[in-house]
Every structure is written in C-alpha cells, then in structure tokens.
C-alpha cells in the first residue's frame with residue numbers, strides 16, 4: 001500500500017497566467033436566475049444558433065465538454081481542462097463578477113437608482129460642491145446635455161444623471177466648470193457615495209459647444225468603487241509579482257492590486273496587446289477583459305454580431321496558443337451573461353465557462369463549481385501566494401491525475417441514492433481511453449439488489465464499449481462528507497477482476513488525502529474460469 005500526500009510545491013511550475021475574460025459569455029441560467037428576471041437565459045446557446053459562429057479552436061480545447069454545453073460539439077481528446085462556475089455574489093454585473101473571480105464575494109448588488117438619487121444624497125452633494133443639481137434621472141448621455149446644457153450654462157448647476165447601471169454621472173460644460181474642478185467634484189462625490197449609496201462608478205462627463213450643438217469632450221473620467229476586501233490581485237502584487245491589466249480591469253478594481261495597465265478601445269486592441277505581452281518576460285498575472293461582446297453586441301441584442309466577435313476571438317486564439325511557453329497557464333472565462341436573444345438588453349444571471357490550457361495542465365473536466373472565486377484560489381496557489389477566500393484551488397486536479405480522480409469520486413457522491421443506509425458513495429473509473437466514468441451507490445428496499453458505486457461506474461463504462469481500465473477512486477460518507485475509507489465489497493472486487501489485471505490501482509479516499517492499493521492486494525485469490 002502506498003500513501004500519497006496531497007500537495008507538493010507548484011511554485012516553479014508556472015511563471016505566467018493569462019486570465020482572459022470574454023465579457024458576458026454566459027454558460028446558462030443559474031438556478032436562481034428567475035429571481036433576477038433571467039429564467040432560461042443562455043448566452044452561449046443563443047450564439048450557437050447564429051450562422052456566424054465558427055469556433056474550431058475553442059472546440060479543440062473542449063468548450064463543448066463543459067456541463068450543459070454539449071450543443072457546441074463534444075471532443076474526445078480535448079486540449080484544455082473545462083468546468084463552469086456559479087456566481088456566489090448577489091449580482092450580475094462586470095464589477096461584482098470580476099471581484100468574485102479575484103476572491104471577493106458581494107452579498108449585495110451594486111445599487112442602482114431608476115428613480116434618481118434620494119434628497120439626502122443630493123443635499124450632501126450640493127453642500128460639498130457648492131452647486132445645485134439638474135435632471136437627476138436615468139438619461140442618455142447625449143440627450144441629457146441637449147436638454148439641460150443651456151440651463152446648466154445659465155445657473156452653473158451640475159447635470160446629475162444615472163442609467164440602468166450603478167453609476168452617478170456628472171455632466172458639466174468645460175467653460176462653466178473647469179476640468180480640474182469637475183474632477184475634484186467627482187473625487188469628493190466618490191468619497192461621499194459609500195454603503196447603500198456605493199455606486200459602481202462616478203463618471204465625469206465634460207462637454208463643450210453652444211446650445212443646440214453641445215458635444216462631449218474626450219475628457220470623460222471614471223471613478224470606480226474599490227473592492228470591499230483584499231483581492232487575489234492585491235496578494236500577488238504584495239508578493240512582488242507582476243499584475244498586468246488589459247482593458248477595463250483597471251477600472252473594475254479602481255486601479256488596486258495592479259503593477260501595470262494597458263487601456264484599450266475594444267476587443268481588437270485588447271487581443272493585440274495580449275499578443276504583445278505573451279512575447280514579453282513577466283512573472284505573474286496578465287488579466288484581460290474583452291468588452292465588445294457585452295458592450296457592442298450583448299446589450300444591443302445582436303446575436304450575429306456577438307457570434308462574429310467570438311469567431312474573431314477564436315481565430316486570434318489559434319495564433320495565440322502556439323506562443324504560450326512551457327510554464328504558462330491560459331484561463332478563458334466570462335463575468336456574467338448577456339443573452340442577446342432574451343427579452344431584455346440587460347445582463348443575465350448565468351454560469352460562466354472556464355477553460356484552462358497549458359503544457360502541464362491535464363485536460364480534465366472539473367464539472368460545475370460553486371463560485372468564481374475558485375479562479376482566485378487557483379491562481380494564488382499557482383504562485384505560492386498566501387491568500388484566503390471562499391474558493392477552492394483547482395491546481396491539484398489540474399496537474400495530478402490521482403487528485404482529479406479523488407475529487408471526481410467525491411463529486412459523484414452527490415447523486416447517491418441511499419435512503420436505507422444514508423451512506424453516499426461515489427466512484428471515478430479511469431478507462432485506458434482517458435475517459436473517466438463516475439458512479440454512485442443505488443440502494444433498493446429489498447437491500448440485495450443494491451448496486452455499489454464501483455459497479456455503477458463499471459456498468460456505465462462497459463456499456464460505452466470500454467474494456468480496459470487504469471484506476472478507480474472510491475469516496476464515501478454521510479451528509480456528502482468523506483468520513484473514512486470505503487473499500488470495495490467482495491462482489492465489486494470480483495467485477496474488477498473480470499475487466500482488469502492485478503495492477504489496477506484502487507484509490508481509497510480519506511478525509512485528508514487517500515490510500516492506493518492494487519487489485520492484487522485487495523483480491524489475492526479471485527475467481528476466474
């Protein structure tokens with residue numbers, strides 16, 4: 001018997017992580033989507049119905065192997081590990097989504113003000129700015145200066161407006177309120193708007209021109225809210241690693257936890273910058289947001305445009321992958337959904353897909369995971385950085401097949417049908433083909449027809465024409481928690497002997513770690529004809 005311990009030092013294995021967020025590429029409605037008005041939302045499925053979608057590279061990686069994404073085409077020899085992640089935070093916007101993937105959960109959504117801001121906010125705003133307020137409603141940015149610009153010029157009052165997003169926008173004519181003053185006003189407003197008034201962004205919206213022909217100047221400036229806790233980015237930076245932002249990442253984190261940033265005008269520039277960074281030497285994280293999917297196509301309900309943009313990304317990806325080095329990890333994911341075919345232009349509460357690709361990454365399927373924060377936990381572990389969040393690192397499973405089998409057996413416990421014993425048992429069987437078949441125990445009121453988890457897994461595999469097997473992991477316990485080893489019963493051992501040689505590895509999961517045995521050890525004198 002051999003005892004294998006859980007973790008080894010992964011510090012040296014990876015030098016760079018590229019985390020690319022395809023903004024709004026949702027992988028299907030979350031179980032609570034109806035509470036957000038998003039029952040049935042499914043961004044990726046809407047895209048799959050467009051004739052413009054052509055994503056051979058993502059399919060090569062194995063996007064279609066993700067739970068629920070089989071309609072994109074499954075792949076028997078995927079190149080990437082896949083899973084989908086649920087959002088634990090109470091929201092569906094970019095800020096909260098990115099914060100969660102960096103380890104910070106938001107129990108409340110960022111506040112929106114469809115009726116305008118309450119009196120107490122405006123009173124305080126006027127006190128600190130010494131100016132009155134015009135508008136105070138959700139408004140289009142160009143219309144608001146056309147409708148209120150002249151009055152603003154006469155009175156010096158500030159044009160305050162919002163949108164469906166969590167924003168406090170302040171428009172002012174550059175000759176009435178000099179830019180430096182407008183920026184000071186925005187900074188003070190940012191400091192003022194905390195707690196239940198903590199909007200995602202305060203935005204300076206300067207304009208120029210005369211009544212009838214006002215135009216916005218390029219001096220817009222965003223003041224984002226800081227993440228309300230330590231992020232994985234902060235921890236990486238603190239540890240002396242590079243943390244590079246591409247696109248709106250810098251805004252979403254209010255510039256915190258970054259060592260460099262590259263602003264971009266959209267997907268094309270974001271992809272170009274990322275392709276330049278892959279040629280450069282850095283040690284740490286390159287965190288990229290490609291915003292066009294959401295901004296240009298999702299919100300505008302343009303499924304063909306969205307599908308086209310994903311097709312373009314796929315083509316770029318085919319050229320990017322060969323540039324990755326031995327010690328690189330690529331993660332491709334999203335931050336929320338924005339189904340272009342649902343009945344609103346708003347974001348949608350969806351799972352996010354996650355693909356992980358690298359020379360030392362096993363192309364395993366990590367199922368459905370409970371929080372985006374698993375991304376933060378994984379990246380922190382990759383760089384050996386102390387960081388605690390509610391996420392669980394996937395690194396062990398991504399780099400060690402036994403750990404993956406162990407985790408798959410634990411996940412298989414969930415479906416156990418065991419009303420009589422109360423013991424949930426899960427098994428994960430690795431076939432010579434590389435495929436993993438999971439199984440759970442299925443009990444029966446007559447007791448003897450009960451099928452053990454191991455035999456469920458074997459039955460599934462053999463009925464899919466598998467005949468050769470390498471390893472099987474077994475996990476069991478009450479209440480879904482591994483409580484001790486569950487060695488296979490005599491009948492299961494005999495079934496194993498039918499299909500496997502004496503070298504079959506049987507992994508018995510323990511509350512911490514696991515033990516490994518061979519079939520020869522567990523069945524020294526099995527029956528055969």
Ligand code: THU
Nearest residue numbers: 421425441452453486487488489
């Ligand atoms: N069981 C398994 O599924 N596999 C094992 O290795 C040992 C036992 C199940 C059968 C039954 O549903 C429950 O555990 C309690 O005996």
